[in-house]
Ligand SMILES: Nc1ncnc2c1ncn2[C@@H]1O[C@H](COP(=O)(O)OP(=O)(O)OP(=O)(O)O)[C@@H](O)[C@H]1O
């Protein structure tokens with residue numbers, strides 16, 4: 001049976017924290033591959049300015065280049081309207097009926113899952129693998145299970161390193177003209193510079 005990880009994100013921009021997260025999930029769960037899926041329209045971030053989906057998709061492709069276990073899907077970029085994870089996972093479940101699917105996310109997002117669309121459908125289609133996120137506590141699975149029945153058994157809590165990297169911090173640094181060495185893969189840094197995606201203000 002093939003074990004696939006699915007890492008959804010806004011990826012504005014993709015960073016080393018995402019690559020370390022995917023590597024940690026591969027190592028802990030014995031995944032055969034991780035599919036990175038940039039959100040076409042991240043509805044939770046509707047109030048903030050987000051880079052065009054085509055640019056984020058391109059950056060994700062650059063970020064994973066040379067890592068054969070990491071793939072990229074444009075399934076959410078091509079699907080019109082708000083990007084809902086349950087729809088993506090139902091599509092992937094149909095595509096890979098016999099595979100073990102893990103939706104990978106940080107502890108910050110696991111805690112927010114009761115606010116997501118059809119969280120029950122998410123855990124029917126896939127298991128969850130939740131990794132530490134610097135600044136966020138280990139999620140209380142019993143409390144979450146009271147709100148989303150079944151989530152406790154559907155979730156694997158990963159106990160990897162707390163990596164203090166976030167896309168919002170990177171955008172803020174770039175807007176101030178500060179260096180982002182070691183925070184984003186060099187090929188992504190070159191793309192950001194060439195396209196002037198986060199201009200200095
Ligand atoms: N440093 C990190 N450690 C663990 N998980 C992370 C880390 N960075 C991102 N993630 C997780 O990766 C997924 C995609 O994250 P996203 O693309 O929104 O990046 P982000 O750094 O959280 O962005 P922003 O700071 O703009 O909110 C989310 O589930 C998030 O929790």
Ligand SMILES: O=C(O)c1ccc[n+]([C@@H]2O[C@H](COP(=O)([O-])O)[C@@H](O)[C@H]2O)c1
Nearest residue numbers: 008009010039044083084085086116117
């Ligand atoms: O489906 C939802 O309702 C939903 C709500 C918030 C976030 N998500 C997904 O969670 C992933 C990480 O989101 P974000 O906002 O942290 O980049 C990404 O794949 C989003 O589409 C999904």
